[in-house]
Amino acid sequence: MDWDKLRIFHAVADAGSLTHAGDALGLSQSAVSRQIRALEEGLGTTLFHRHARGLILTEQGELLFDATRRMSKTLETASARIRDSEEEVYGELRVTTTTGFGTLWLAPRLPALYSRYPDLKIDLMLEERVLDLPMREADLAIRMKEPSQADLIRKRLMGVKMRLYASPEYLRANGVPETMADLVNFRLVCQGAGVAQVAAGAILTRELLTYPIRSTFTVNNYFGVLQAVLAHLGIGLLPDYLTEDFPTLVRVLPEVESAEVPVFLAYPEELRHSKRISAFRDFVLEEVIAYRRNRGAAG
Numbered sequence: 001m002d003w004d005k006l007r008i009f010h011a012v013a014d015a016g017s018l019t020h021a022g023d024a025l026g027l028s029q030s031a032v033s034r035q036i037r038a039l040e041e042g043l044g045t046t047l048f049h050r051h052a053r054g055l056i057l058t059e060q061g062e063l064l065f066d067a068t069r070r071m072s073k074t075l076e077t078a079s080a081r082i083r084d085s086e087e088e089v090y091g092e093l094r095v096t097t098t099t100g101f102g103t104l105w106l107a108p109r110l111p112a113l114y115s116r117y118p119d120l121k122i123d124l125m126l127e128e129r130v131l132d133l134p135m136r137e138a139d140l141a142i143r144m145k146e147p148s149q150a151d152l153i154r155k156r157l158m159g160v161k162m163r164l165y166a167s168p169e170y171l172r173a174n175g176v177p178e179t180m181a182d183l184v185n186f187r188l189v190c191q192g193a194g195v196a197q198v199a200a201g202a203i204l205t206r207e208l209l210t211y212p213i214r215s216t217f218t219v220n221n222y223f224g225v226l227q228a229v230l231a232h233l234g235i236g237l238l239p240d241y242l243t244e245d246f247p248t249l250v251r252v253l254p255e256v257e258s259a260e261v262p263v264f265l266a267y268p269e270e271l272r273h274s275k276r277i278s279a280f281r282d283f284v285l286e287e288v289i290a291y292r293r294n295r296g297a298a299g
Contacts, residue, residue, distance in 0.1 A: 005039040008032055009047065010068040013061065016054045073136045089279045090119035097142035098198075100222030101263070102126040105241050106142065106284075113283045120276065128196035133268050140267040140277055142284070144198040147266045154266040155281070157288045160239045162201045162258035165249040170232040177235070177253060180211065187215040187234030195220045200258035205237060244294050 011021040012032060022032045040047050047061035057065055097106060102124055114120065131137035134151055141147070147154050177183050191197050193206050195218075209216070217233055219225055226246070229236035235252050239261075243249060265284060271277045 005035050006068055008035045009039055009064065010072060012036060012055065013057055013065040018055070076136055089117045089275050091276060092121040092123055093140065093276045093280055094123045094125065094138045095140050095280065096125040096127070096131045096138040098128055098144060099126040100239060101142060101144070103223045104226060108245060109287050113280070117279055133266065139271060140265065140280060143264050143266060144261050146262060146264050151269050152266045153269055153272060154264050157263045157265055157284065158292065159260040159262055160241055161260055162204050162237055163240050164235050164252040164256055165229060165238050166235045166252050167229060167232045168248060168250055170234065171250055180253060180256060183208065183235070184212050184214055187217060188213050189217045189225050189228045189234040189236035191220060191222065191225065192218040198261045200261050201237065204258040208237065241291065244291060
């Protein structure tokens, strides 16, 4: 089967348009169309339904697109490994983690990594959905639970607990609760109970919301919760790793906390020798050690 025709087919299937595929490939629409027709004739089947709004894959086209997508991922991996055989750390590294951890713990530490490796290009994808690392939806993940896939290298970084914090200004103006029952007289700032979040945080949120709290402010990520707490809006349920970077926060009701949430770093076995992966992994481990040391000193 002609590799060039498959490459063109993949571009058309991905774009859903001969024109857009041609623009991406640097070919005319007529040249792309000829290659697709030749591929269909060679296979003896129709790969696309053609209509005014674009192209839709036939059942046979879907089968071929699945194959070319896997081929593309394999070639990307091979290309990354070839590039990583060089001595310098450079190129794109796609990292996925949760919105809270990515914005509040990881991103503030990345300037130090870029100072070491100025040619590194990090694509940080923040979402609660677990991306498929073996299928190369991302190169590396930091997850709030141990990955279940067997073909991943994983390293436990730390444990996180959700606790209650407030600003000194809010507590001066509203007082300090002494028991959980006292929370009914304060404003609770937290993620909504139905929002995608770590299980331990969701469990504690549901427990807190069983009290008839007079006022609440819910937001769909911990970055929003933090901003509300810093603006003196109420008592917020936040991950304990914030205390290093926001030392003015006051812990409220010290006996109240979630179960521990394990934080894991993971990446595919096939990227074991990637210099970009190694550089990022080693940097994060150094930062975790420093974080633990600072937290221990503060305790």
